[in-house]
Amino acid sequence: MASTFELRRAVEHAPWSATAWRDTTFVASGVPLHFVGWTVLTAIWWVWQPVNATPIMIAVLVPCAAFLGLIRPLTRAQRERCWAMLGIDIPPLRFDGRSLPDLRSVALWRQVRYHLVSGPLVACGGLLLIGLWAGGLALALNTTYAWALPQSSVLSLTAHAIRAGFLTVIGVLFLVAAPWAATGLRKWDARSARALLGPDRADELERRVEDLAEKRASVVDAADLERRRIERDLHDGAQQRLVSLAMNLGLARETLKDVPDDAMQVIVEAHEEAKEALTELRDLIRGLHPAVLEDRGLDAALSGIAARVPLPVRLHVDVPRRASSTVEAVAYFVVSEALTNVVKHARASKVDVTVDRVGDVLKVVVCDDGAGGADPAGGSGLAGLTRRVSSVDGTFRITSPAGGPTTITVELPCAL
Incomplete structure (x- = not known):
């Protein structure tokens, strides 16, 4: 099994294999993109050498601003290159839709690191890879043209046959090593792109x-x-x-x-x-x-519940702006289930129900003067209320010491 695997890997990395040329093409296509960042940052210094403080600041800040303006197109181009040539999908970053890059963003500086450090290093390796392919091909085939060279040339076949044969062997070794180098650079570039260009x-x-x-x-x-x-x-x-x-x-x-x-x-x-x-x-x-909840809101719906409870219920509802129907339904069922529990288990003589909207929070408080000792794990319906409140990212708290009173406080987010 091991020998079969090694043989398959050797065939995949043969100089004539599709894998070798795919990796080489991928690495070579990234060379010009990887050098764009440093080209933008240093191009102005090729034609202008400022000596005073203000021109130097201009020569530094303007290229930096230009590079930050190009960083998103460069990142998109690298993502497209990875997808088109390797099938690697790199998701966009969270700030890609903003008009200006956030200089405090860690993701931005990860992209900068890719375009100015990792990418240029891969590009240098890509140039060496191109030289490896070109040099290997030229040396491996030197016997096909060395006979036409003058005898004074180091590649002359007639004057330096042993040297020509040695160079042919070196060229073949270059061609054998080039696919492996291309695979290593491809993995390096793809891994860096995933880690630094995506979230x-x-x-x-x-x-x-x-x-x-x-x-x-x-x-x-x-x-x-x-x-x-x-x-x-x-x-x-x-x-x-x-x-x-x-x-x-x-x-x-x-x-x-x-x-x-x-x-x-x-x-x-x-x-x-x-x-x-x-x-x-x-x-x-x-x-x-309840239809009345949808038609007339929480005040009317909760008044109907309170009227059916065989206990004195003091109800106070202050909701100047209605919440979503889902949140109102949760608040309604919280009060309904809480009052049912009071009637069945609390042995209370009265109940206070308060519903207020403060900003973007709908607060529901149900307090009774019963025996207390309510436990959400006791199967009294409180566990179901907790799940129902959690379904809309609300908070559920209960205070029920032995002897009472029991207070249920629910806060439901209802941002418009």
Whole structure:
């Protein structure tokens, strides 16, 4: 296996192989691009040698400004070269869309390092590689033209046959070494381009986090839209049919007097079942997405919740600007679930609910005077509230010492 692998590598790096010429072409194509930076910085000194402080500053600052103005086109050209010749995709940097480069940006100085240090070194290696190919070809083929040279020439075949043969061997060795040198320079250039022209790992992670946050927000919004669609379908479809059924059964219950008792009992039971099903369906619809929340906002929706709680609820809502429908839905369900928990577990005598918008934060506070000891890990619905709040990057805090009171504080970002 090892010998087969070594043989395959040798064939791939043969002077006539496609790999050798691809690597050589890639390295050679980068030579003029790699020298652009230093050409811009030093060209003015070729024609002008200032001696005073002001001209010297001009001769230094103007080329530097020109180089910074060219750094993005140079970087794009290097990215295109890597993609076109090697299939290497180097993502753009975060500041590529800005009008001016940020001199404090670490990414900018990584590009400067590539164009002024790593790239020119690769270019020097590229010039040596071109010389290696050219010299190797000239020396390897010297016997084909050495016979025509005068005897005084060091390459004369008739006067220096041994030397000519030795130079032929050297030329062949150059041709054998050139593909390996081209591969090494290609790897060096590609590795430097990836590391210095593209985003670093921290930028990639930040970009990934932002992408995931956007996708999660899209999923949350889509789920909220789907809940509203289901709520409308149930409200306009199944609920209306149940209302009609309950009305018809109620009408039959009131008007049919001459039916047998068994039949009337069936009608009565069906009427009661229809009313119970209608009540359950309304609760389900309200739990999906209450229509009043979308139509009239948090104040009206939370007032409806407070009115159904069998405890005194003091409600204060101050939201001068409405948040997004997703954030309002989260706030609504936080209050709804919190009040449900109070009724079921807290043994409280009153509840205070405060909803305020301060800047771009919607703050929800639910406080009761119950027994306390609420634990999100206890399966009381608090864990679900935590997940729901986290879905919109909100914060959830609960303070519930033994003996009470219990205070739930939720902050939801609602930037426009």
